[in-house]
Amino acid sequence: FVATADLRFGPMTVIQNEKRQIIKKIPWHACRFEVEDWKRVRDARTILKIANDVQQLFSSELYPDLAKAIPVFEEVMTKWETLLEDDNFALYHPAIQAGIAKMRKYYLKFDQKPAYLMAMFVHPYWKLNYVKMAWGGEKEAKRAKAAGREEPKGLAGRSTENCARLGVYIEHIFHSTLLISV
Numbered sequence: 001f002v003a004t005a006d007l008r009f010g011p012m013t014v015i016q017n018e019k020r021q022i023i024k025k026i027p028w029h030a031c032r033f034e035v036e037d038w039k040r041v042r043d044a045r046t047i048l049k050i051a052n053d054v055q056q057l058f059s060s061e062l063y064p065d066l067a068k069a070i071p072v073f074e075e076v077m078t079k080w081e082t083l084l085e086d087d088n089f090a091l092y093h094p095a096i097q098a099g100i101a102k103m104r105k106y107y108l109k110f111d112q113k114p115a116y117l118m119a120m121f122v123h124p125y126w127k128l129n130y131v132k133m134a135w136g137g138e139k140e141a142k143r144a145k146a147a148g149r150e151e152p153k154g155l156a157g158r159s160t161e162n163c164a165r166l167g168v169y170i171e172h173i174f175h176s177t178l179l180i181s182v
Contacts, residue, residue: 002032040091047092050079051099067123069116073107 005012005028012031015024033041054072058065080096080103083089089096110116 002028005029043089043092047080047083047089047096050076066116066119067125070107070110070120073103073110077103077107 009028011025012028013026014022015026017023054076057068057072077100080100083096084093084100
């Protein structure tokens with residue numbers, strides 16, 4: 001279309017001054033994408049697809065999704081952090097870092113809202129397994145502390161000790177609930 005549009009339709013737009021004199025005619029072919037432009041479109045699609053796929057997980061109208069919030073945030077941040085290590089995405093690193101920072105801001109708020117963790121805990125799929133897998137338990141906290149590591153296996157500035165305490169706390173609730181219900 002762009003190749004023949006100039007001949008068929010004339011310029012795409014005309015810029016005029018206040019006296020209505022034509023200053024510039026912008027042809028259709030000025031909007032033609034070159035090979036490098038299409039590569040950037042594909043790169044942007046790759047970056048945005050990660051967030052879009054996750055957003056689709058929360059589109060369910062039939063099932064509660066609160067239990068997915070923490071794992072999904074971690075998945076997006078992990079995938080975007082992987083893109084930061086890929087030199088093919090160097091042009092987009094500032095935007096990816098800004099996206100991760102924005103997600104991290106809200107991810108850290110999960111610590112103030114126990115409903116998210118409890119939703120995972122009572123969910124038949126996630127239960128306590130996700131907390132142990134992603135953040136580790138008491139043993140992981142001790143190993144991390146001995147290794148001088150501040151961060152857990154998970155992301156976003158959660159301290160290893162906090163994650164371990166959380167895992168132990170949830171485990172305690174789980175066992176207490178079992179004892180009460182038996």
